[in-house]
Amino acid sequence: xxxxxxxxxxxxxxxxxxxxxxxxxxxxxxxxxxxxxxxxxxxxxxxxxxxxxxxxxxx
Amino acid sequence: xxxxxxxxxxxxxxxxxxxxxxxxxxxxxxxxxxxxxxxxxxxxxxxxxxxxxxxxxxxxxxxxxxxxxxxxxxxxxxxxxxxxxxxxxxxxxxxxxxxxxxxxxxxxxxxxxxxxxxxxxxxxxxxxxxxxxxxxxxxxxxxxxxxxxxxxxxxxxxxxxxxxxxxxxxxxxxxxxxxxxxxxxxxxxxxxxxxxxxxxxxxxxxxxxxxxxxxxxxxxxxxxxxxxxxxxxxxxxxxxxxxxxxxxxxxxxxxxxxxxxxxxxxxxxxxxxxxxxxxxxxxxxxxxxxxxxxxxxxxxxxxxxxxxxxxxxxxxxxxxxxxxxxxxxxxxxxxxxxxxxxxxxxxxxxxxxxxxxxxxxxxxxxxxxxxxxxxxxxxxxxxxxxxxxxxxxxxxxxxxxxxxxxxxxxxxxxxxxxxxxxxxxxxxxxxxxxxxxxxxxxxxxxxxxxxxxxxxxxxxxxxxxxxxxxxxxxxxxxxxxxxxxxxxxxxxxxxxxxxxxxxxxxxxxxxxxxxxxxxxxxxxxxxxxxxxxxxxxxxxxxxxxxxxxxxxxxxxxxxxxxxxxxxxxxxxxxxxxxxxxxxxxxxxxxxxxxxxxxxxxxxxxxxxxxxxxxxxxxxxxxxxxxxxxxxxxxxxxxxxxxxxxxxxxxxxxxxxxxxxxxxxxxxxxxxxxxxxxxxxxxxxxxxxxxxxx
Numbered sequence: 001x002x003x004x005x006x007x008x009x010x011x012x013x014x015x016x017x018x019x020x021x022x023x024x025x026x027x028x029x030x031x032x033x034x035x036x037x038x039x040x041x042x043x044x045x046x047x048x049x050x051x052x053x054x055x056x057x058x059x
Numbered sequence: 060x061x062x063x064x065x066x067x068x069x070x071x072x073x074x075x076x077x078x079x080x081x082x083x084x085x086x087x088x089x090x091x092x093x094x095x096x097x098x099x100x101x102x103x104x105x106x107x108x109x110x111x112x113x114x115x116x117x118x119x120x121x122x123x124x125x126x127x128x129x130x131x132x133x134x135x136x137x138x139x140x141x142x143x144x145x146x147x148x149x150x151x152x153x154x155x156x157x158x159x160x161x162x163x164x165x166x167x168x169x170x171x172x173x174x175x176x177x178x179x180x181x182x183x184x185x186x187x188x189x190x191x192x193x194x195x196x197x198x199x200x201x202x203x204x205x206x207x208x209x210x211x212x213x214x215x216x217x218x219x220x221x222x223x224x225x226x227x228x229x230x231x232x233x234x235x236x237x238x239x240x241x242x243x244x245x246x247x248x249x250x251x252x253x254x255x256x257x258x259x260x261x262x263x264x265x266x267x268x269x270x271x272x273x274x275x276x277x278x279x280x281x282x283x284x285x286x287x288x289x290x291x292x293x294x295x296x297x298x299x300x301x302x303x304x305x306x307x308x309x310x311x312x313x314x315x316x317x318x319x320x321x322x323x324x325x326x327x328x329x330x331x332x333x334x335x336x337x338x339x340x341x342x343x344x345x346x347x348x349x350x351x352x353x354x355x356x357x358x359x360x361x362x363x364x365x366x367x368x369x370x371x372x373x374x375x376x377x378x379x380x381x382x383x384x385x386x387x388x389x390x391x392x393x394x395x396x397x398x399x400x401x402x403x404x405x406x407x408x409x410x411x412x413x414x415x416x417x418x419x420x421x422x423x424x425x426x427x428x429x430x431x432x433x434x435x436x437x438x439x440x441x442x443x444x445x446x447x448x449x450x451x452x453x454x455x456x457x458x459x460x461x462x463x464x465x466x467x468x469x470x471x472x473x474x475x476x477x478x479x480x481x482x483x484x485x486x487x488x489x490x491x492x493x494x495x496x497x498x499x500x501x502x503x504x505x506x507x508x509x510x511x512x513x514x515x516x517x518x519x520x521x522x523x524x525x526x527x528x529x530x531x532x533x534x535x536x537x538x539x540x541x542x543x544x545x546x547x548x549x550x551x552x553x554x555x556x557x558x559x560x561x562x563x564x565x566x567x568x569x570x571x572x573x574x575x576x577x578x579x580x581x582x583x584x585x586x587x588x589x590x591x592x593x594x595x596x597x598x599x600x601x602x603x604x605x606x607x608x609x610x611x612x613x614x615x616x617x618x619x620x621x622x623x624x625x626x627x628x629x630x631x632x633x634x635x636x637x638x639x640x641x642x643x644x645x646x647x648x649x650x651x652x653x654x655x656x657x658x659x660x661x662x663x664x665x666x667x668x669x670x671x672x673x674x675x676x677x678x679x680x681x682x683x684x685x686x687x688x689x690x691x692x693x694x695x696x697x698x699x700x701x702x703x704x705x706x707x708x709x710x711x712x713x714x715x716x717x718x719x720x721x722x723x724x725x726x727x728x729x730x731x732x733x734x735x736x737x738x739x740x741x742x743x744x745x746x747x748x749x750x751x752x
Contacts, residue, residue, distance in 0.1 A: 009567040013563060017556065021549070031250075032557075035243050036243050047258075051254075054546050
């Protein structure tokens, strides 16, 4: 039952992602990667890095 | 994470270098550590916390000083000594790590003791046999066991019940989020909305026409209002939780006053019944609103239905609706010039005129069909109207019943409250009752305020949604502006997707924990309560009253402790699942990898009622793969001994050496007596860790 529920959630996540364009999906994964890599440290330039990533991916 | 050993040097009570080796996971997964009060059980728990995070738990006294008193006393001016804690452990891959935090303690020339901030080092023994020192040790530790999670794995058993308290929701939710890495999604979302979107909107204001600039300015204002409202709602919700906590505290105090306990039980029952009625009343009112908004017009359509029916009837009477005659049939008669009764149809004859008139009527097939559909529609509307009245009447009747039941209960409750607060019976109870009334009033006020603000927030969010659609349709002045607008739209869509993913994952892990908590609770609970974790991450107990589940008020400390331990057990299981379900996380920098975790518990039986001690002792070995239990002689009862003995793989005694007279005692383990508290000639206390073999 638990596994079934887990698969349902994963399916719903895939559906949410499918509603984004390819560039938007790339942006999402890049944002999460940047946040993940800076999770345990204070990073004052994070905002600039995220904005630069938006400009790079969405043209 | 599997603990292999803990090595200490001159740390707190433990002078010199001392070692504890832990029993690995398996049938004998328990490492039992016995110690007198003040012998260093809490210090041992803190050795892990200090080594991994440079922190201490709130219950450790003199928390800044790590060096052993005797060692410090013997330190000469100008000399220094190293204090350290070393933890050797393996991760989910079986790789062996050694974490060591050390601090240098020096005696200055003026006799003062100086301790440096301490430093963490982390090394790994690779499969090849090489030992590699890792850079960024704190990052590695946080990946293996995030700081937010350690209070669930290294804890004081006597305080763990706080997790089941009302002020622990944030801690419980925080733990759940860290466990599933939801925190990263939340941070991404927050940074995109707070920073990136704001910057893009600011840029776009320079490139948009007047309408766009105006819409963006309004959006910024509404977003500000939205965050302010959310913050205020949080404050009022926290105030409601604090009032609940206060009410529960007073209830427990009143319950302990013997002659009041029956009245307090009655009040609990009445309040719980009233809460149920309030919920039912709310459901009824919602049902009324829904029926009214969906079918309310049916109440006013009687005259329209009558008039329409009249029109249809008149049309039939006038012969406008010949109904069954098909135009082709009349056309055929006119073409053949012969009736179906074989009489000829002469040109210009009254028969022909009559047929031509019939033909004109039959041409109104569409009209006929519309009238026929209208007739059917009238019938259906009449049936729905009747059903609507029946539903509304039933809801009204139920609501009346609930209102009068509520009135009766309120009167009864007022009487009970008056009896509880009657000064002539008991002065203490009277004071408590007035505190309780005050807390109840504050709670009602905070709830009301929170509801008002939530309604305002709903309005603001509605306007924001409308504004977003408007902005979406407005265009920028030039190509550069259009690019920024595209970026803004995309960031909004990405943020919204992240928000939905976040919520899905949070609720998925909550559901799964809820399922596990209820299963684990069943194994240890004495009473027939059920345990769960609510949608807003509250650990709750329920009982069946009159066929419906009601929250348990005033659960005992033991019950709360078992509930909190059930949550910890569920968390341990979930952390293990993390690695199995998300193997891709293992190599991603920054993510909590999960895996199997040990439980290190200080005094888990201390505040338990005897009936729970045996149950918990039987149950603890199954909560995690590896369990370290620290307890005093008085906590380690015969029941605990009986339940745990077979599962103990390693056993230690914290031998306390004290200058105090008349406190020396031994502890009996497996039929032999071992030194437990020993009289020493030194002026200061110290502890020796002795293995029971």
